Amino acid sequence: MILFTVPSSPFGARIRIQAAAKGLALTLAEPPGGPGSEEWLAINPFGKVPVLRTKAGDIIESAVIQEYLEDMYPAPDLRGTDPFAIATVRAFTRAVDLYLFPALFGLRGAAVGDAGALAGAVAELKTAVGRLARLKAPDACLCGPSLTLADCALVPARFYTDLFAARLGFASPFAHDAGFEAWWAHVGGLPPVAGVIADLARIAAAPKAVRPE
Structure with a gap:
């Protein structure tokens, strides 16, 4: 493929x-x-x-x-083993796409505008992260003890949130949530995740790094 x-x-x-x-x-x-x-x-x-x-x-x-x-390729399962678990994973992933990414990409336009526009974009991003935090399960991963599609979706979103925060001079909203910090420390060490994060970091550090599309 x-x-x-x-x-x-x-x-x-x-x-x-x-x-x-x-x-x-x-x-x-x-x-x-x-x-x-x-x-x-x-x-x-x-x-x-x-x-x-x-x-x-x-x-x-x-x-x-x-x-x-x-x-x-159903094994290992990354979607959930029962209808409720599957719905939970899908709902988290959907929330990332509908609420976090629009707020994240909104920073790109606001960054070249006035300070008020940037502040508004950052506030929207913080709201999205805060609401996602309320969906996170009290486990190592987002929807339970093991990696799911929800984690796959949030990992690159978290990476770019932290990257934009560092470049634009504000604190990443993920850093203020203990649950998300523990999650990041855990999933970031998983081999399937670590390799992709390393690739994104290398690209972001390149002199003419392209923006996420």
Whole structure:
């Protein structure tokens, strides 16, 4: 299978963590023709990454790709073993996508605007993180004792939150929550996660690091 993505993509990163946890070998490739090209739009009309190329065809949208991988390769399970557990993982992942990422990417525009706009964006980000904290289970991982798709989704979001906070001069809201700090210390040491974090850090430190897409 080929995963079309860009190195800085947090949505590609979540799939890479999942694949590593399952021992799946994914070939990583950048969008043919480059993002926004007609060649790439022929593969994904929305022009977004990632896209998973399988023998059956191409699959768009990171959440759908992850569900596909869980269906095709159920062990080890990263989705949940009963309907409620599955719903819990999906709800956390959905909350990350609907509330945390819009607030996080809102920092990009606010950073070049006035101080008031940046303060508003930071406040929105803190609110999103605070509400996610209320969803976290009292375990090592977000939805229980073991890694799930929820962790795969939040790891790159947490990485970029901390990165933007350091660059823009405000305290990462994750650092103020003991539960999230303990979670980060735990999952950051898991091999499937550690490798992806190291890659994101290397890309971010490059002289012309691209922004997350």
